[in-house]
Amino acid sequence: MSHHAFREPGDPLELEVDWIVVGSGAGGASAAVALARGGARVAVVEAGAWRDPEHYPSSAYGGARDLMPAFGGLATAGRAQWPVVQGEAVGGTTVINSAICVRTPGDVFVRWAAEHGVGGGPMAERIGAIQDALEVELHASRATGRAVGRSDVLALRGAAALGYDSHPTRRFVEDCAGSGQCLQGCRAGRKQSLNLNFIPETLERGGVVLSCAPVARIVLEGNRAAGVRGRFRHPRTRRAGASFQVRARHGVFVAASAIQSPLLLRRSGIRNRSLGRQFHAHPGTGLFGWYDDPVDMHIGATQGWSSLAHRDTGGFKLESLSIPLELVAGRLKGGGAVLAERLEDFRHLAMWVMAVKAESVGSIHPGPLGPLVRYTLDRADMVKMRTAAVLLAQTHFAAGARWVIPGIHGLPYKIDADALHTIEDAPLDPRAWVAVLSHLFGGCPMGADPARSVCDGEGRVHGHQGLWIADASQIPTNLGVNPQHTIMALARLRAETALSRATP
Ligand SMILES: Cc1cc2nc3c(=O)[nH]c(=O)nc-3n(C[C@H](O)[C@H](O)[C@H](O)COP(=O)(O)OP(=O)(O)OC[C@H]3O[C@@H](n4cnc5c(N)ncnc54)[C@H](O)[C@@H]3O)c2cc1C
Ligand code: SF4
Structure with missing residues (x-):
């Protein structure tokens, strides 16, 4: 050796x-x-x-420090600065x-x-x-047992209620302990x-x-x-x-x-x-659903639920994603006492995300501080992202969520089912969205x-x-x-x- x-x-x-x-x-x-x-x-x-x-x-902090280039600091240089995540x-x-x-x-x-x-x-x-x-x-095997967390069970329920196909995720994992720490x-x-x-x-x-x-x-x-x-x-x-x-x-x-x-x-x-x-990339972002009973999304596989039902017709894939408290803090609005109070909801949150099959094309260049990634989603791809966000919100409500936290600039912090139209009318400017690029081509x-x-x-x-x-x-x-x-x-x-x- x-x-x-x-x-x-x-x-x-x-x-x-x-x-x-x-x-x-x-x-x-x-x-x-x-x-x-x-x-x-x-x-x-x-x-x-x-x-x-x-x-x-x-910790997620340690993950960026030890397992990612430049502390995970690479972001797109385009209309919006979206993180480009790699190991x-x-x-x-x-x-x-x-x-x-x-x-x-x-x-x-x-x-x-x-x-x-x-x-x-x-x-x-x-x-x-x-x-x-x-x-x-x-x-390769489908998530079962401990790997299927409550967030995944809710997502399966919501998708079934709306009539689209979804499954526990198939992964390269042997006997998952359901610790939600893959990232x-x-x-x-x-x-x-x-x-x-x-x-x-x-x-x-x-x-x-x-x-x-x-x-x-x-x-x-x-x-x-x-x-x-x-x-x-x-x-x-x-x-x-x-x-x-x-x-x-x-x-x-x-x-x-x-x-x-x-x-x-x-x-x-x-x-x-x-x-x-x-x-090319599959940019994605997530919406939190808030549920009366604790969800504890950190228990179960990191991504235990997925749906390919909309890949061909809508241009996106849906998945659950468990993220730790420190990353949730980065996704919720507000600071100080407001943020601390919102974080108390952690156990009641389920995050589900979309990955957009984006046709927008970018380019990679040498930059003064490392790679320069020129990339901006065009309007057609932003429509796919917004359509997926609406469907994720509908899925949360169908699964019993009381509120959805959309995390889109210009929208209320949280909305109920009667306010779904705010996501339907959400701006198509990429700067209003907090997306991430993790699938790169x-x-x-x-x-x-x-x-x-x-x-x-x-x-x-x-x-x-x-x-x-x-x-x-x-x-x-x-x-x-x-x-x-x-x-x-x-x-x-x-x-x-x-x-x-x-x-x-
Ligand atoms: C958070 C996250 C979750 C993901 N989840 C999934 C998933 O569940 N399923 C899935 O299919 N895909 C997933 N992906 C995507 C998938 O992991 C990547 O598409 C895939 O690993 C890319 O493979 P690659 O060989 O191109 O590059 P990488 O796997 O990124 O490997 C490139 C390697 O090259 C090294 N390197 C770079 N420059 C140099 C150099 N100059 N000299 C020597 N070494 C160098 C890097 O350090 C790195 O180790 C995910 C990605 C991320 C970021
Ligand atoms: S880190 Fe991922 S694969 Fe490993 S036990 Fe936890 S959820 Fe399962």
Whole structure:
């Protein structure tokens, strides 16, 4: 087992392997283990630290400090400044996500083929077979027992009363303890974040992991990716440590996320007009329902209820979301004694959210303080968000909520069922909404035409050898479903293709 964590300045670390994988999240860890299973020696180079479940933080504050880049401070530069949430740790965003497992819908492959000349039936078939295997390996199962909290039971009841389809959520979790803490890492070790399975397996198969090791550049020899280099970075103080240089006999997989992969390619000297383009997301926000009896949304799975009933017709997905008191405080209006009094309602609140299948397109650029994410929802997408908000409020009322707290600027703090029209008439200006981006796509989009894409339908960067994209940045459209399953399957497909092409 070979894991290199932060190193004090001094002698550089130098290694040579068959393949390098930059980033260890949904895409990176999946590519790495597939390469290792194929007999290759793999180095996973990850900017974040390695943390085991017993070292996960026990607060949302600690989650931002220990498991997210820049303290979770990245926000969109657009009409509204909405947080862009990502993980930074061995395991990437899978450490802080809810592990919701949804297969890639068939229409996605059809759209990729029609609009980007890649994908189609053959890819759908191969991704489907890989997803079958991933579901077994990562214990995909529907929430049951302790994982279905009262918030989820109420949501199921409300949806049934309104006549739309919804279910306890299917997730990559084995025997959930219902602690509602997925977003700061599952301290019970039940969630199948990829630092607990694919990364250790990569090590057992002779691989090596560098953590606290942000890659500064991909080393190019002519048009061939020959390695990576950078300096170790202290996980707390962020000070620079020793330098590292890893050489790759066969090539480099880039899986540093939709935000970071295009920036890494750009600063490595790769010139392509599509770098940082075709950025998509599923922005979302939530509404609280206030119930007479305690809901205790912190008991149960973090996201134990979901509905895909409106994906195709309304352009959104609905989910429950349990958030801790400190994040609730950030969502309720007011300060001082007013806020303290409102927080006393915590046990009576249930939060349900929407993820909008947004068609608005943004772009990623290097900025003075880090990534610059230009992104604004257009009117059509804002209508979807508002329609979803109305439906969430109706679902709360159908489940017995006395009030709904919409959290939309210009609306009353709380409304009853007779005031539903205030949400129906809510402003469509994004600045009135407190949304978050957590499902991110594009930046290194795949496509058949090198003038409109960064990589081809197999994930190879146009015009380069041994350089592959294996994360969400290759996805050229939204999906309308939670993306981890699609990203993992695409990454495994890329790795298997690369192995079949590599010369011994
Ligand atoms: C709060 C939250 C909840 C979510 N819930 C779900 C869910 O329930 N189901 C679902 O399907 N999806 C969910 N998602 C989305 C899903 O987790 C992501 O889409 C997915 O993890 C993205 O995979 P990725 O490989 O592209 O990037 P990531 O998983 O983000 O991994 C990228 C990795 O690259 C590293 N990195 C970045 N730059 C460098 C560099 N220069 N050098 C080395 N390493 C670098 C990062 O530190 C990170 O570890 C959620 C996301 C969030 C934020
Ligand atoms: S709800 Fe708690 S026990 Fe269940 S997967 Fe999430 S963090 Fe782990």
